[in-house]
Amino acid sequence: MFDYLIVGAGYAGSVLAERITNELGLKVLVVDKRHHIGGNAYDTYNEHGILIHPYGPHIFHTNSREIFEYLSRFTLWRPYEHRVLASVDGQLLPIPINLDTVNKLYNLNLTSEELESWFAARAEKKERILTSEDVVVSKVGRELYEKFFRGYTRKQWDLDPSQLDATVTARVPVRTNRDDRYFTDKYQAMPLYGYTRMFENMLHHPNIKVMLGTDYREIVNLVPWRRMIYTGPIDAFYNFKYGKLPYRSLEFAHETLPQGWFQPVGTVNYPNEQPYTRITEFKHLTGQRHEFTSIVYEYPRAEGDPYYPIPASEPKAIYKKYEEEAKRETKVRFVGRLATYQYYNMDQIVGQALATFEKIKLELADESADPLRALPQ
Template identity: 50%
Template structure:
């Protein structure tokens, strides 16, 4: 098979590259994806109750980048959605991130904005030098807020206590000194009206794009003649783990159906201190669907084969740099995206990055 571009991975990075390259009708593009679907972790599907679920956890699109918003709007209409999250702390469902409403509800106070500033300052502990994520939290927020909201959640998320994690993991704890309880404050926010999968299908609905699912690219690459490869998979896998396997944190998902119209007060509820899971998502509250039944998803962070979160510590970053040095020397391979760059990206960032790469390398 002869193609101009072989794209490994059908997540948003690979699909954006494919769409942009396909605008030149002379380009032949092949996408190879090991999963049974396109869309990467943004993949969504309807379950037995006809509820649209996000199979890999909640994905809320938000950005301040109008170029990215306008680009994706070619492929979907948007449902207006303002994401709100509650955290179950001290027997209460308290808004997150930390706002004036959070502090007043947690401590049964009636602080003004200025009084909240004074209160947070009074809670902080001076830690010098800062060596860990725990130090960052204590220095920025104080022990009580750290222990109620962050200590156990971070431990569940990474499987390591914050005192053993690099400061970058909790690089800062943001506070909003107002009553805005939205999780995101970006200018553009929404959910694709027909779902992420439909949006992704529209991105590659071109005759010069072919897709091969359920396929490891290494099984077929010798049979494909290509001019350039765009690789969005794990960078260590590309090099057969030559320097060792990079560490990722994975997530196990448990779905539950319930015979009720509403299970919880908000789309997402965090459980920093209770249970083994970190959060519960109720998808009807994201999609706006109606019905007598509802579906929830519990998330259990774990060490597993499915790579979700690059492990953000110095040790693993140094190992990644060994692979990056080899990748930088490649002549006809572009490494792009979360797994290929061993870096966590929001959805808008991977689309923006692919668009920038395209402008630099192909225009």
């Protein structure tokens, strides 16, 4: 008898498996359809011995000391601040847009104070910020929006920014200084030996059993369990009874090149004519030294593995129906990006899992105080 059946061995499932076993001493079965742990954060050495991220770049960053210290139990860190350039008008320019972006693009020599006025003169005032287009044009005007944001967003989502929730482009700030870091979080680092090693350490416990290459439906009625934590797509859990939730997917084209370096920073965005959205070179992220280098092109797709919940009103309305079903479950908790149809960063999923564990502790404490509550209804 397992105390918990956990569906999915990514961040949400692995954190909860570790907490439930190490702090509560309970028995956990973790099941994943893929043949590896770590979810999309899984990394591995390719045939040339270069550490790559098969599902695209994963860069860890957080402002939460609690989350960083928790993960530090399972990994040492390599300090790393991610930098991104955008290929615009034949130049590689810093993104998020900053002082150097504007000065190089227009051959100007503005100061930070002058740039604020420069933006203000071009910004389109909006009474209400409703869409992703509104977010950008209200800050920097339409020309920079067209050069840096519109094409990239249309490729990524197959929707115009005017059709997308404001949260999409709000994730990318605009700066008036020369800070060219993609993130400004207090903690920015990469697991020293890779994400997979970190997950292995997290799941290394005699009370954790991991089954890979297995759909949980194959074993859910064969293996005895008391409670379930589900981190997969919530619509699949309910057999798509209210319809399929839409996602954007990605196709990854990996290449290894017989040269030391391919590009000057970890990621270069291509917001305009190219069919791909970005190219990432992994050695920047990992710090690995190798005579060859590995890169990955990302091509947005409508079909494939679910990566990005679509931030629009119709999908949200569908999700709400599934959410109401989930609230009525007494033995199943839904955690993670796919189970809650939210575009979470890695640290946010860890935070959600840790918060869920605190709720589980309270629930079990209540049951200990009143044993009748734990009996099947």
